[in-house]
Amino acid sequence: MNQTDAFHRRIDEALHNAQLRQNFRSALTGIMARRAEQFPDETQLQALRDQARAVRANALVRQPELLERLEAKLTENGIQVHWAEGPDEANAIIHGILERAGAKTVVKGKSMVSEETGLNHYLEHHGIEVIESDLGEYIIQLAEEPPSHIVAPAIHKNRREVAELFQRFHPEIPYTEDIDQLTQSARVVLRDRFANADAGISGVNFAVAETGTLCLVENEGNGRLSTTAPRVHVAITGIEKVVERLSDVPPLLEILTKSATGQPITTYFNMISRPRQPGELDGPEAVHLVLLDNGRSRIRVDDELLDTLRCIRCGACINHCPVYVQLGGHAYGTVYPGPIGIALEPQRIGIHKVGTLTSACTLCGACGEVCPVRIPLPKLINRLRAEAVDGLRAGTAVRGHGSMRKPAEAGVWLLWRWLYTAPSRYRLFTRLATRLRWMTPPWLGAWTRYRCAPRPAQRTLHELAREEGFRNE
Amino acid sequence: MSDSRERILARLRANRPIEVPTPTVYAKPLGWDREHCIASFMQRMQAVRGEVHRIARDAWVDWLAGELPARGIHHLLAGNGDVGDRLASALPASIRLSRYDHPIEQWKPALFNDIDAAITHARAGLAESGSIVLWPDANEPRLMSLAPPIHIALLDSHKLHENFAAMIAAEHWANGMPTNALLISGPSKTADIEQTLAYGIHGPKQLITLLLD
Incomplete structure (x- = not known):
């Protein structure tokens, strides 16, 4: 089946799943208002967006030197840096680290980059047990499903579906559909995992070149536990996550949490600069960072498409997309759904494979209006539509250029x-x-x-x- | 150095996008006085179910001696510094005081299962977001503010900054970061089921800040 027919079939399935549509409608209701409440002053919002854009644009222009600086600083701090061209290499590097450390069990914080590489599957195939510790990620791990949203991975499930999963996998816990009690159950179930895991794996929100610092944004504490309790911590991130200075971080953090979930700040902002030092009594003895390219350096070649890489993965474009709200994330069939997925995935994977995603857009412009780093998403999507069918312009950066031309x-x-x-x-x-x-x-x-x-x-x-x-x- | 590193960097160096101006250092001065900072800190912290008690500088030992038994806390964890020393002589006999004085590997199950609450210093606080700032160290290790169900933090009310940007500028953070630095804003929470907020997932279920005047 060609990519368009396959996409249409997934759309059809999503649109005819009344429960799924109800779940998305009720979960996404209010999320736009919560974001808007965080930005009462339009002038301040626009100034903050300008600042965030400037920080990210600067980091991308100077990316090679910043990555070298980051590597040098992290190495000086005692954090080991690894480079991976693609998913296979990243997975092999992480498996090698775990194997050398004799790690058999892993607790994992949320990481979309690890979804790109299919890390869980790879490690499990090699005999390492991986437990997703973010509540949403844990739910979909039980259900054996991919995330349907980059910030709220289990947003497609309602409380009854979660309760049934818990009942199936943890029959010792009394059945409940109460969200507070389900949350407590997850706490109890995962607590031993944190205490006993050999290694922790996490993503990274910002990597600061100036100080050699890995920043993680979260609410649950599972990210902190995964990066503190086990004796080895492996972080994986895309090469675009580097920023130049520590002072670049506050505006990004502020606009990230406000845009993503309508919170002025998350419960935890975790800045890691070193493994455990002599005399310190906890924290991992070894910290590793895996820098993954996976198509990103190719995107950077084009001065227009480069804007895609400014993304800080807040998910605001997804929450505001009228198409996503109807379809949900799984219909896209890619790691990243919604407007950012439509802009990123055809560049990352190739138009010949997922270019059809660009049709799932009404060009209404809502995503571009809320993007905290001013990525011109509608313009990029339109550009990719043209790339997909263009027969004249040869030699652009996008793989599969012209492959959808009829x-x-x-x-x-x-x-x-x-x-x-x-x-x-x-x-x-x-x-x-x-x-x-x-x-x-x-x-x-x-x-x-x-x-x-x-x-x-x-x-x-x-x-x-x-x-x-x-x-x- | 790996081939991948060279290949990735070579691709990145081969293309230099159009220059953009170096961004200015972000500053968001609010012009708040001390009382305004305290009020905002308390209001923000309480809005995310963080408990804040503003008490006199030397009153925290007595406050804890009275409050901990009332809350059913039997086993308190302190670090190796002055906090534990002062509590050792002041707590009622019903409360067991442990000190985090040996590596985690030697007592992980006990830390995760037996401790009711841990008490640490907070290095600073952020008024705008209602955050406490921690630099865990050998005296007060990282898991103290994370593994026990209750975290009690002592925060000097004179150490409130307006916001994150103001703090890292005033304290010159870029000159030297610790192993781990944290901003903590309330007890742990999640909204992963139906986008409905629920408190007390993996980190502490309660965060009690004693704001010392």
Whole structure:
């Protein structure tokens, strides 16, 4: 099945799943208002967005030198840095670290980059037990599903579905659909895991080159536990997460938490700069950072597409997307759903594989308006749509350029251009279209499934205007 | 050095995007006086179910001696510094005081299961976001503010900064970061089920800040 048919099938399944749509509707209701409440002053919001954009844009321009500085500083601090081109290499590096440390069990904090690499599956295949410790991630690990949202991975499940999962996997705990009690159950279940795990794996929100600091943003404390209790900590992140200075972090943190969940700050902001030092009584003895490229350096080549890499993964674009709200995250079929997924995934994976995602956008512009780092998402999505069908422009950075070009569609546009670029042809065409309007076919494929076929008016607008006395000059 | 490192860096160096101006250092001066900072800190902390008690500088030992038994706390963990020393002689006999004085590997199960509450210093506080700031060290290790169900923090009310940006500038954080630095704003929480807020997931269920004047 080609990518478009597969996508349409997933869309169809999502739209016909009443429970799923209800879950998304109720979970996302209020999330936009909560974000807006955090930004009562429009001028301050725009200034903060400018600052956040400037910080991220600067970091991307100077990315190679900042990554080298980050590596040097982390190494000086005693944190070991590893570089991975793609998922396989990253997984192998992490497996190697765990194997050398004799680690058999791992607690994991939330990391979308590890979803890119399929890390859990890889480690389990190699005999290492991985427990997701973020509540949402734990729920979907039990359900054997991927995240449906980059911030709230189990947003597609309601309390009854969570209760049933807990009942199935932890029959010793009395059945409850009460959210507070379910949360307490998760605390009890995962507590021993934190105490006994050999290693912890986490993502990174910002990596500060100036000080060699890994910053993690979270509410639950599972990120702190995963990076503090076990004797080894492995962090994995994309190479775009580096920022230059520590002073770049406060504006990013503020706009991240406000944009993501409508919180002025999260419960924990965790800054890690070293493994356990002599005399210290806890914390991991070894800390590793795996820097993953996985297509990012290729995206950076294009001055327009580069903006994609400013993303700080807040999910505001997803929460505000009218298409995502209807479909949910799984229908996209990629690691990152919603507007940022539509912009990022075709660049990362290739238009020939997931370019069809760009059709899941109405270009309403809501995502671009809320993006904390001013990524022009609608513009990027439109650019990728053009890239997908462009047959003329060769050699752009995007893999699968022109791979969705259809001869018939291209022919129609060629004809359109031929008609519209000469007044004589255009007049003849509009005259024929209005006079022969009865010939318009009543069935136009998908368009007429739920709509009437459009039919040209009896007379062209130009004709009516001329009668009213308008002239072209 | 790995080949991947060289290849990634070579690709990045091969293309330098259009220059952008270096961003200015972000500052958000609020012009708040001490009382305004205290009021905001308390209000923000309480808004996320953090408990704050403003008490006289030397009253915290007595406060704890009275309050801990009333709250059913039997086993308190202190660090190796002055806090534990002062509590040792002041706590009623019903409360067992342990000190975090040996490496975690030697007593992990006990830390995770037997301690009711831990008490630490807070290095500073942030008024705008209602956060306490911790630099855990050998005297007060990292898990103290994380593993026990209750975390009690002692915060000098003169050490409140307006916000994060103001603090790292005033205290020159960029000149030297500790092993681990933390901003903590309330007890642990989650909204992963139906986006509904629930407190007390993996970190402490209660955060009690004693704001010392």
